[in-house]
Amino acid sequence: MGVKARSVGGGHGDSTVTGVTGVTPDGDPVLAARLTVPTVPGTFVRRDRLVEQLTDGAHSPLTLVNGPAGAGKTLLVADWITACAPGAFAWLTVEPQDSAPGVFWSYVLHAFRRHGVALPDSIGSPARPGEVDHSLLARLAAWLNERDGRVTLVLDEFDRVAGSAAVADEVQFVLRHAGDGLRLVIISRTEPLLPLYRYRAAGELVDIRADDLAFRTEETAALVDRHGLPLSAEAARMLTERTEGWAAGLRLCALAAQRADDPESFLKDFEAGHSTVADFLLGEVLRAHPAETQDLLLRTSILEKTHPDLANALTGRDDAEPVLEELQRTNAFVEPIGRSWYRLHSLFAEILRVHLRVRHPGLEPELHRTAAEWLSRAGLLDEALRHAADAGDWEFAAAELVDHLAIGRLLTGLAAERLDVLFAGMAPEASGPAPDLVRAARELAHHDVDRGFAYLRRAEENLPGGDTDDAAAVRLTCAVLRVLAARVAGSADLAETAARDAAEAEHALPDDRLERSPELTALMLTDLGSAQLWAGRFDAARATLSAAVAADQGLSTAFARHEALGRLALIDFLHGRPGQAEAHARAAIAEAEQSGLPAADRTGMAQLVLAAVAIDRADLVPAQGHLDQVAATSAAARDPVVAVELAILRSRMLVAKGDSRAALVALGPVARVPSAEPSPWVSDRIAMATSSAHLADGDPKAAVKVFEEQPPHCAESVAAEARARVAAGDGERALRILDDLPEPGDRGPVIDVWVLLARAQAVDALGDSVAAESLLPRALAAARPHHLRRPFLEAGPWLRRLLLERPVLAREHAWLTGALAPRPAAPRHREESVGPPPEPLSTREQDVLERLAQLMSTEEIAADLHLSVNTVKTHLKGIYRKLAASRRGEAVRRARELGLL
Amino acid sequence: MRYEIRVDGLMSEELTTAFPELDSFVVPHQTVLYGQVDDEAHLYDLLIRFQSLGLHIAEFRRLPE
Numbered sequence: 001m002g003v004k005a006r007s008v009g010g011g012h013g014d015s016t017v018t019g020v021t022g023v024t025p026d027g028d029p030v031l032a033a034r035l036t037v038p039t040v041p042g043t044f045v046r047r048d049r050l051v052e053q054l055t056d057g058a059h060s061p062l063t064l065v066n067g068p069a070g071a072g073k074t075l076l077v078a079d080w081i082t083a084c085a086p087g088a089f090a091w092l093t094v095e096p097q098d099s100a101p102g103v104f105w106s107y108v109l110h111a112f113r114r115h116g117v118a119l120p121d122s123i124g125s126p127a128r129p130g131e132v133d134h135s136l137l138a139r140l141a142a143w144l145n146e147r148d149g150r151v152t153l154v155l156d157e158f159d160r161v162a163g164s165a166a167v168a169d170e171v172q173f174v175l176r177h178a179g180d181g182l183r184l185v186i187i188s189r190t191e192p193l194l195p196l197y198r199y200r201a202a203g204e205l206v207d208i209r210a211d212d213l214a215f216r217t218e219e220t221a222a223l224v225d226r227h228g229l230p231l232s233a234e235a236a237r238m239l240t241e242r243t244e245g246w247a248a249g250l251r252l253c254a255l256a257a258q259r260a261d262d263p264e265s266f267l268k269d270f271e272a273g274h275s276t277v278a279d280f281l282l283g284e285v286l287r288a289h290p291a292e293t294q295d296l297l298l299r300t301s302i303l304e305k306t307h308p309d310l311a312n313a314l315t316g317r318d319d320a321e322p323v324l325e326e327l328q329r330t331n332a333f334v335e336p337i338g339r340s341w342y343r344l345h346s347l348f349a350e351i352l353r354v355h356l357r358v359r360h361p362g363l364e365p366e367l368h369r370t371a372a373e374w375l376s377r378a379g380l381l382d383e384a385l386r387h388a389a390d391a392g393d394w395e396f397a398a399a400e401l402v403d404h405l406a407i408g409r410l411l412t413g414l415a416a417e418r419l420d421v422l423f424a425g426m427a428p429e430a431s432g433p434a435p436d437l438v439r440a441a442r443e444l445a446h447h448d449v450d451r452g453f454a455y456l457r458r459a460e461e462n463l464p465g466g467d468t469d470d471a472a473a474v475r476l477t478c479a480v481l482r483v484l485a486a487r488v489a490g491s492a493d494l495a496e497t498a499a500r501d502a503a504e505a506e507h508a509l510p511d512d513r514l515e516r517s518p519e520l521t522a523l524m525l526t527d528l529g530s531a532q533l534w535a536g537r538f539d540a541a542r543a544t545l546s547a548a549v550a551a552d553q554g555l556s557t558a559f560a561r562h563e564a565l566g567r568l569a570l571i572d573f574l575h576g577r578p579g580q581a582e583a584h585a586r587a588a589i590a591e592a593e594q595s596g597l598p599a600a601d602r603t604g605m606a607q608l609v610l611a612a613v614a615i616d617r618a619d620l621v622p623a624q625g626h627l628d629q630v631a632a633t634s635a636a637a638r639d640p641v642v643a644v645e646l647a648i649l650r651s652r653m654l655v656a657k658g659d660s661r662a663a664l665v666a667l668g669p670v671a672r673v674p675s676a677e678p679s680p681w682v683s684d685r686i687a688m689a690t691s692s693a694h695l696a697d698g699d700p701k702a703a704v705k706v707f708e709e710q711p712p713h714c715a716e717s718v719a720a721e722a723r724a725r726v727a728a729g730d731g732e733r734a735l736r737i738l739d740d741l742p743e744p745g746d747r748g749p750v751i752d753v754w755v756l757l758a759r760a761q762a763v764d765a766l767g768d769s770v771a772a773e774s775l776l777p778r779a780l781a782a783a784r785p786h787h788l789r790r791p792f793l794e795a796g797p798w799l800r801r802l803l804l805e806r807p808v809l810a811r812e813h814a815w816l817t818g819a820l821a822p823r824p825a826a827p828r829h830r831e832e833s834v835g836p837p838p839e840p841l842s843t844r845e846q847d848v849l850e851r852l853a854q855l856m857s858t859e860e861i862a863a864d865l866h867l868s869v870n871t872v873k874t875h876l877k878g879i880y881r882k883l884a885a886s887r888r889g890e891a892v893r894r895a896r897e898l899g900l901l
Numbered sequence: 902m903r904y905e906i907r908v909d910g911l912m913s914e915e916l917t918t919a920f921p922e923l924d925s926f927v928v929p930h931q932t933v934l935y936g937q938v939d940d941e942a943h944l945y946d947l948l949i950r951f952q953s954l955g956l957h958i959a960e961f962r963r964l965p966e
Contacts, residue, residue, distance in 0.1 A: 069955055189952060248955060274930050276910035278955035283913065350953045354919040 033305065033337035034093040034107070035114040037154075040079045041335070043226040043251070047076075047219055050208060054080045054185075057206030058150070061175055062199050063185040064192070067210040069347040070248025070278065073187045074156050076213070081154065086183075089152040090115040097418050099164035102126035105136070108153070117151055119143065124594060125555070129417040132170065141174045144181030151182055158188040168193035214245030227254035229263050238271045248347055252281035255330070259288035282351050285333075293323050297333060297344075298359065301352035302367050302390075305341050306334075313374040314367055365391045376400050382415065389422050394430035397423070398438045403470050405509075405517040407477045410441045411484075412519055412559055420445065433459045437477050444481065449488045456481055467508060476505035480524045487527040490640075490677040492535035499528045518552035522560035525551065530567055534641065536680045536713070538571055538746075545571075558595035562588050566605030570641070574681060576716070576748025578613045578786045585609040604633035604642050608649065615652050616750060618789035623653060644670050644682055648689040650898070656790065660697035665882060666898040667693065668840035683710055684717040691724050692794065700727035715741055716751045719758040726758075727796070731765035738762065749782045753791045756782065757799075764798050772798075773806060780813050787815050841882055841900065848875040853892045853901050904944070905935040907960040908951065919954060920947070931959060 054077070057063045065073045081089055092111040098104040106126050112119050123139045126132040144151060161167050172194050175184050186192055199205035215223065221236035231239070243249035253270060260266035266284075273280070286294050292315075299314040300306040311320035324342050327334045334342040344352070357364065368391035375384035381404050388397035401407060401419070410419045423438050436459035443452035459478055464471040482498035502524055506514060514521070525548035532541035548564040551557060565588035572581035588606035611626035630646055647669045654663035670686050687710040694703035703724035712718050718737055725734035738759050744752065756779035764772035776799075783791065792799060803810045810816065841849060844865075851861045862872045883898075885891035895901045906923070912932040917925045923936040938944050951958055 068957075069953055244957075246955075274911050276908065276912050276916065276932070276956055279913050279916045280910075283915075347953065347955050351916070351955070354954070355915055358915045358918050 032339070033341065033343070034095065035091060035111050036338065037081055037091045038074055038078045038093075038156075038337075039335060040075055040082060043223070043254075044075055044079060045219055045223045045226060046079055046083070050076055050212060051080050051084060053206060053208055053212070055084060055086070058086060058183070060199075060204045060206050061178075061183060062194070062204060063183065063206040063208070064196070065185065065187045065208045065213075066189070066191060067208075067213045068189060068246075069350075070246060070345070071210055071213040072247030073213065075247075076208075077154055077156070077185060077187055081152070086152050087149055088115070088117050089154065090117055091154045091156065093156045094158050094160050096160045099161040099167060100129040100417055101132045101164070101166045101170055102129045103418075104161060104164075104167050105132045105170070109140075111153070112151070129415065131166075134173075137170055137174050138177065141177035141182075144174075144178035147181045150180060152185060153182060154185045154187065156187045158186045158192055159190045162188070162190050162192065165193055213247065215240055215243075215247060215250055216245065220245070220250055223250055224254050224257075227258055229254060229257055231267075235264075235267060235271075239267065242271045243277055246277060248345070249277040249281060252278065252285055256281050256284040256288065258330075259285065278347060279351055282348060283355075286355075292317065292319060293327065296320060296323050297327075298352055298356045299363075299367055301344060301349045301356055302364060302387075303344075303371060304349075305337065305343050307341050307378075310371065310374050310378075313370055365393075369393050369396070372396065372400075381406060385419070385422060389425060392427065394423075394426045395432055395435060398426070398430065398432075398434035399470075402434045402437055402477045403473050405473055405476065405513060405520055407437065407441050407480065408517060408519040408523050408556075410438070411445050412523060412556070416445070433462045433464065433474050433478070436462070437474070437481060440481050440485075444484055444488070449485070452481075452488075453485055456485055469509060469513065472505045472508035473513075476502055476509065476520075479505055480520055483524050483527045483531070487531040487534075490531070490534050490679065492531045492537055495528050495531035499524065518554055519556040519560065522548050522551045522557035522564075526560045526564045526567075529564060530641075533567055533571065534679045534682070535677070538575070542568065542571055555595055558591060562591040562595070563603050563605070565591060566603050566609070569606055569609040570645075572748075573609050573612055575746055576750035576752070578616060578748075578750060578788070581609050582613055585613075602633050603639065604630040604646075605639075607633075608642060608645050611649050612645070615649060615656060616790045617787045618656065618793055620653065620656055623649075627653070641682070644686065648685055651689050651693055654898075655693055655696045656793070658696075660693050661884065662894075662898055663693040663696065664690070665840060665900065668846070668898075668900055680713045684713050686710075687712065688717050688720045691720055695724060695727055696794075700724055700729075704728045704730075715744070715747060716754055719751075719754040722758040722762055723796075726761050726765045731762045734758065734762040735766065749786060750788055750791075753779050753783045753788055757791050757795050761795060761798055764802070769802070773802065773809070776802065776809055780809070780816070784813060784815065789816055792816055839882060841879065842875075845875050845879050845882070846900070848872060849879055849891070849895055849900065852876075852879075852888055853895070902938045902940075902944075903936065903964040903966070904938045904947075905933060905960075905962055905964055906947070906951070906958060908932045908934065909957040909959050912956070916954065916956075919950060935964065 054063065065077060067073050080086075081091070090108075090111040092107055094104070094107075098107060103126075109119060109123070109125055119140070120143065123143060124133070124136050126136065155171075171184070171192075175182060175194075186194075196205060200207070217233070217237045217240045220240045221231050221233065224231045224236065224239070239250070239253065243253065253267070256270075257263040257266045270281075286297065289297075296311055296315050296317075296319075300311050302314075303310065306324070308320040308324055311324065312318050324334060328336055328342065333348050334344055337343050353364075368387040372384045372387035372391060372393070373396075375381075375387060381400065384400055385397050388394075388400060401410070401423075409415045410423070420442060423442060426435065426438065436455045440452050440455035440459060443449075443455060456478070460482075463478060464474055479498045479502035483495050483502065486492075486494035486498055506521075525544050529541045529544035529548060532538075532544060545564040545568050549561050549568070551560075565584050569581045569584035569588060572578075572584055585606035588603075592602045592606075607626045607629045611623045611630065614620070614623035614626065627646065627649060630642065633642075647667055651663040651666040654660070654666055667686070667690055687706050691703040691706040694700070694706065704721070707717075707721040707724060712721055718741055722734035722738050725731070725737070738755065741755065744755075756775050760772040760775035760779065763769075763775070779791075783789075847865055848861055851864060856864065858869055858872050858876070861867075862869045865872070867875075879891055880886060883891050883894045885894050892901065909931060911927050911930075912925065917923075917932070917934070920934055923934040925932055925934045927933070938947065948958070948961075
């Protein structure tokens with residue numbers, strides 16, 4: 001059973017404090033602040049020379065505002081965009097976690113929509129944090145390109161994602177392809193990783209740099225004047241020189257002078273001094289405030305954003321509201337970002353943290369812990385976890401994740417990578433069920449099943465009893481992870497037991513708590529349904545998977561829906577209902593496309609089913625296309641159902657193309673698929689494919705032997721055994737096993753066709769051509785609605801002979817006769833074939849083959865595998881023989897074609 | 902690798918604690934910080950720390966071993 005890349009996103013945009021409504025892409029409640037153009041303070045000085053540069057750039061695709069911290073970049077652009085509104089625009093303040101492209105682009109899309117740029121839903125949204133589907137970017141760029149007029153997109157603090165070449169490449173891609181539809185304004189401390197020389201050479205870049213941003217003397221005078229401190233031209237010149245026109249320095253200077261007893265002499269002293277500007281001035285401004293204010297600023301410097309109640313929690317006092325209001329009123333340090341939240345200027349926060357560590361050594365972790373508790377109570381889980389991690393309090397962090405029923409967010413969604421990285425730092429000493437559950441979830445997400453199980457067992461031993469909500473949350477989390485583990489182990493019994501425990505724990509929890517984590521139930525149902533499917537409990541699997549599809553329609557459950565629909569398609573196919581199978585498969589693909597799942601993260605199941613149906617219709621070209629798409633998904637390597645079915649369908653393709661030897665070799669990989677508990681229908685499918693390849697190869701004895709070793713479970717494989725028996729000359733035995741088949745219950749047309757044709761072939765072989773003739777129209781009628789050609793093509797020469805003798809039988813079936821006319825490669829007969837019968841590679845031969853593909857020499861392979869050179873040569877000969885190759889290159893190429901590498 | 906970094910202005914003692922891995926002394930108009938830099942990642946981290954504290958780097962050079 002496979003675990004796959006759990007995808008698709010979202011958590012709960014829980015936001016009781018900020019009041020942000022709607023689900024934000026990764027549950028970040030301060031989203032609103034990041035999408036809002038910062039407020040320009042009353043003391044701001046508009047500088048026309050810079051505004052002109054920005055306005056003149058209206059026809060350039062790229063504007064760069066580059067300068068050090070506190071140079072006044074953000075306010076410049078904020079003022080320009082507010083006052084000189086350049087038409088449609090969007091604003092995004094970038095954060096470090098946005099270096100994951102999926103997260104970055106989902107915020108960009110949010111920013112557009114928040115600012116009234118009506119992107120159509122068809123553009124989609126990224127489902128994985130780590131990447132974005134390239135077609136989404138292409139759709140976005142094309143839509144912008146076709147739009148009338150430019151949209152201005154401002155990316156503030158872009159330096160925070162400066163390390164991500166992927167984001168830079170994608171930004172460049174969208175900018176290039178959006179044509180005249182997009183103007184990008186990048187505000188950054190460092191140069192972005194874009195090909196700036198190209199824009200510069202084409203005259204397409206507006207470049208505003210530190211030198212431009214620096215205040216001129218007359219601008220300094222204007223700024224200081226705004227603070228009520230008239231300045232002589234000479235004093236302004238000196239101050240500009242001392243601060244090098246640095247905006248933050250000037251602002252601090254004005255604030256400090258304002259509060260000094262004698263502003264003029266303060267300025268003089270400052271000009272004459274040699275201290276570093278920001279540190280010195282900040283100290284001065286700080287000292288001018290009452291002790292309570294200083295204490296509040298120092299303690300809240302550990303936060304990116306603060307709220308009066310949160311600040312009170314950190315200071316242990318209750319005066320935060322008036323203090324913050326006063327700081328805002330005097331334009332010192334803090335700016336309001338709406339809904340009672342404030343943001344400290346990052347430069348000041350940085351320096352304040354240094355002071356905090358000096359004045360209160362050891363206080364920082366305690367503050368982080370207090371902040372985590374407050375944020376958690378406020379329902380801001382993401383922020384709470386970050387601070388719990390900073391406090392090094394891993395037991396608290398893990399308990400928070402579990403109590404919020406958010407373990408699913410570690411497995412699926414946009415927050416998954418961030419949470420995974422966060423908990424990767426978890427101290428090994430952290431003990432208790434919650435840390436072990438988090439460890440188990442991480443191991444299972446990383447496909448390390450054994451370690452996942454070990455942590456799960458330890459967590460189970462320490463499960464809390466009692467009927468508190470938190471105890472139930474721990475039990476539910478444990479049960480959900482056990483279902484996932486059982487799925488990986490291929491055990492439907494274990495999965496069903498765990499699912500019952502999960503249901504029990506759910507009953508003990510209030511509904512609203514469950515409703516906030518719809519992905520948890522959806523994941524559990526998909527895992528349970530997959531385990532039931534593996535065990536062949538089709539009815540149960542169908543019910544469970546349908547429930548997973550119906551559960552919740554949000555983005556956080558999209559991957560679960562995609563996977564469940566794919567598995568429902570497989571169940572339909574296995575029951576011989578190609579129409580329903582195709583409908584489910586297409587729904588699975590539509591779900592993935594709508595939610596923006598990148599191709600590599602899709603399960604591949606839907607494409608497999610489409611390939612299987614196409615093969616049954618003998619539409620080999622589209623079938624090959626679907627198979628190639630499956631091979632490109634990561635599930636092809638990890639999910640045993642996908643891996644086995646992919647090998648089987650490749651083999652069936654080769655049989656259809658008349659290459660029966662290759663078809664046998666292509667089945668080699670199925671032996672290497674890890675499976676804890678065997679699956680009855682999977683072994684049936686392997687046996688059918690193997691036997692059919694032997695038959696095509698003209699070796700009916702081998703075809704029969706397959707079923708002697710592996711007695712069939714289902715009607716379709718009984719029909720396959722009957723065909724093998726007839727070919728081996730035992731028509732009576734064939735008829736007997738067909739007679740023993742139970743009444744067709746839940747049997748679709750495909751299976752009916754195979755069974756009818758097998759019976760017709762058996763009676764024909766026994767000499768009763770009249771009976772065979774009467775069975776054929778029934779098979780044709782059942783096959784016609786779905787154009788099932790393959791069973792007739794594989795039925796052998798007797799069918800052609802019959803249709804030739806009685807053309808009336810096929811008169812109504814032009815859909816089939818066309819395919820029958822150009823005879824595919826006839827089955828080869830034993831006598832004709834050269835060399836020994838084809839057989840799969842041995843494990844050792846496979847080892848040698850893999851090294852061969854890495855261009856290792858015979859000697860290197862021998863050394864690597866601890867074998868003698870002669871033994872390797874023997875294996876090489878075996879490989880050449882089985883792959884009908886005469887050289888290394890040919891063998892490797894052939895092996896690739898057959899999916900052995 | 903040992904490096905010497907010269908910053909414009911006199912850093913307060915408090916501010917130098919932001920660079921616990923470096924020693925420092927002051928010269929007229931500048932603060933000189935020096936010490937062992939582990940690797941390139943550390944080097945870039947230092948640059949970012951200077952920038953985020955609003956410090957202006959006048960000179961950054963590797964010392965002979």
